[in-house]
Amino acid sequence: xxxxxxxxxxxxxxxxxxxxxxxxxxxxxxxxxxxxxxxxxxxxxxxxxxxxxxxxxxxxxx
Amino acid sequence: xxxxxxxxxxxxxxxxxxxxxxxxxxxxxxxxxxxxxxxxxxxxxxxxxxxxxxxxxxxxxxxxxxxxxxxxxxxxxxxxxxxxxxxxxxxxxxxxxxxxxxxxxxxxxxxxxxxxxxxxxxxxxxxxxxxxxxxxxxxxxxxxxxxxxxxxxxxxxxxxxxxxxxxxxxxxxxxxxxxxxxxxxxxxxxxxxxxxxxxxxxxxxxxxxxxxxxxxxxxxxxxxxxxxxxxxxxxxxxxxxxxxxxxxxxxxxxxxxxxxxxxxxxxxxxxxxxxxxxxxxxxxxxxxxxxxxxxxxxxxxxxxxxxxxxxxxxxxxxxxxxxxxxxxxxxxxxxxxxxxxxxxxxxxxxxxxxxxxxxxxxxxxxxxxxxxxxxxxxxxxxxxxxxxxxxxxxxxxxxxxxxxxxxxxxxxxxxxxxxxxxxxxxxxxxxxxxxxxxxxxxxxxxxxxxxxxxxxxxxxxxx
Numbered sequence: 001x002x003x004x005x006x007x008x009x010x011x012x013x014x015x016x017x018x019x020x021x022x023x024x025x026x027x028x029x030x031x032x033x034x035x036x037x038x039x040x041x042x043x044x045x046x047x048x049x050x051x052x053x054x055x056x057x058x059x060x061x062x
Numbered sequence: 063x064x065x066x067x068x069x070x071x072x073x074x075x076x077x078x079x080x081x082x083x084x085x086x087x088x089x090x091x092x093x094x095x096x097x098x099x100x101x102x103x104x105x106x107x108x109x110x111x112x113x114x115x116x117x118x119x120x121x122x123x124x125x126x127x128x129x130x131x132x133x134x135x136x137x138x139x140x141x142x143x144x145x146x147x148x149x150x151x152x153x154x155x156x157x158x159x160x161x162x163x164x165x166x167x168x169x170x171x172x173x174x175x176x177x178x179x180x181x182x183x184x185x186x187x188x189x190x191x192x193x194x195x196x197x198x199x200x201x202x203x204x205x206x207x208x209x210x211x212x213x214x215x216x217x218x219x220x221x222x223x224x225x226x227x228x229x230x231x232x233x234x235x236x237x238x239x240x241x242x243x244x245x246x247x248x249x250x251x252x253x254x255x256x257x258x259x260x261x262x263x264x265x266x267x268x269x270x271x272x273x274x275x276x277x278x279x280x281x282x283x284x285x286x287x288x289x290x291x292x293x294x295x296x297x298x299x300x301x302x303x304x305x306x307x308x309x310x311x312x313x314x315x316x317x318x319x320x321x322x323x324x325x326x327x328x329x330x331x332x333x334x335x336x337x338x339x340x341x342x343x344x345x346x347x348x349x350x351x352x353x354x355x356x357x358x359x360x361x362x363x364x365x366x367x368x369x370x371x372x373x374x375x376x377x378x379x380x381x382x383x384x385x386x387x388x389x390x391x392x393x394x395x396x397x398x399x400x401x402x403x404x405x406x407x408x409x410x411x412x413x414x415x416x417x418x419x420x421x422x423x424x425x426x427x428x429x430x431x432x433x434x435x436x437x438x439x440x441x442x443x444x445x446x447x448x449x450x451x452x453x454x455x456x457x458x459x460x461x462x463x464x465x466x467x468x469x470x471x472x473x474x475x476x477x478x479x480x481x482x483x484x485x486x487x488x489x490x491x492x493x494x495x496x497x498x499x500x501x502x503x504x505x506x507x508x509x510x511x512x513x514x515x516x517x518x519x520x521x522x523x524x525x
Contacts, residue, residue: 015403019384037459
């Protein structure tokens with residue numbers, strides 16, 4: 001739980017850095033909730049066993 | 063009295079209008095009457111355009127009287143998801159911010175192609191704000207009801223478009239699919255839906271969500287109707303940098319009967335499907351003589367990659383409004399976009415790498431198979447208040463998981479046709495017919511077989 005709290009605080013600070021004053025406290029709660037949903041996806045992508053020398057996606061570009 | 067024409071499909075309407083057996087104005091009038099009767103309870107259309115649709119229908123009738131071919135979609139009434147430009151209307155994309163914007167000065171390219179083919183525009187349809195959702199519960203414009211059961215979601219983000227076609231409020235709709243927004247509502251509303259190959263149909267004049275994941279495509283109640291619309295939409299347009307300059311490849315209305323090698327996707331696509339979805343795949347597999355189950359490794363990871371790319375790109379797209387007027391966003395959208403703005407760049411680049419690896423995995427399977435078969439959604443349409451669903455023995459949040467089976471496929475741009483099947487509960491549920499790049503024709507051929515076998519069918523529901 002302490003880790004969660006520290007992490008949430010870091011999120012709030014990051015958000016303030018990116019967006020500045022108009023962000024409201026209620027929005028911060030939404031961001032924390034959204035981040036918690038996104039976190040497993042972030043971890044899964046980071047855990048992918050792919051070399052950083054592999055080229056990222058380029059699909060069917062003309 | 064319009065009961066004889068209200069449920070007609072696009073092929074039937076265009077055939078009758080072109081033969082002079084029905085007037086386009088009468089068809090349009092019947093569609094408007096049905097919208098007036100049902101839209102209050104469904105909330106499928108945000109804006110109805112009676113003057114425009116009647117004028118376009120009158121032009122079709124006049125063309126026929128003058129001996130001019132009005133096009134293959136003559137007199138077919140259709141709707142547009144609320145992210146296509148319509149001349150004279152602001153393109154809201156389901157947002158308060160958008161609806162307060164300036165009106166579009168011309169129709170989106172695909173809307174112009176529909177008009178050139180003789181189709182007539184009924185109006186624009188409710189969607190999740192900025193296409194970021196799978197349930198079409200919109201804080202600004204309300205929740206869309208599923209015509210099969212109004213207590214259940216129509217799916218999203220093209221919920222208004224799917225509900226409209228399922229209820230017979232028009233024969234066709236054009237929608238968008240970034241992570242499943244055509245296929246999820248098609249599954250829940252019992253429709254055929256096409257997400258073509260990435261780069262096939264131009265997005266010029268539509269409001270974006272994620273530039274390298276956005277696809278546009280049609281929704282319909284039959285394979286023939288879907289094909290008629292798809293063929294009218296094809297062709298290069300330089301206004302969309304992702305649109306590939308290749309000739310149109312019409313699928314027509316006569317579908318190939320040659321044997322198809324169909325692989326049934328296991329692993330993630332089996333584990334994340336509840337009983338009804340597995341039953342639908344089994345029935346479709348039997349009809350398509352698909353005996354082999356195959357693994358497409360990395361589906362869970364690429365789904366996560368799609369999550370990150372979507373959140374980061376969406377945040378970038380809406381960066382200024384998030385900073386300047388966050389109070390004007392739907393709260394369900396706002397939190398995810400703000401969180402997306404905080405994603406580290408290295409994770410987003412890695413997500414693109416995951417995506418490329420998965421694409422190569424998928425292409426490898428097409429050496430042995432013409433098509434891959436998978437469920438479109440994990441479950442049939444949940445109730446609006448159903449906050450969790452049971453998947454793989456676990457209770458998981460409903461809204462973020464409805465696209466669990468569609469996201470991996472759109473992430474790599476493959477063409478997919480969602481075909482409706484019946485669940486034991488009586489609710490519809492879709493299967494995905496996944497083809498190699500540029501081979502939409504194979505997906506159409508398989509869907510036509512499911513339809514001919516009586517397994518995959520759809521008709522207008524509602525009084």
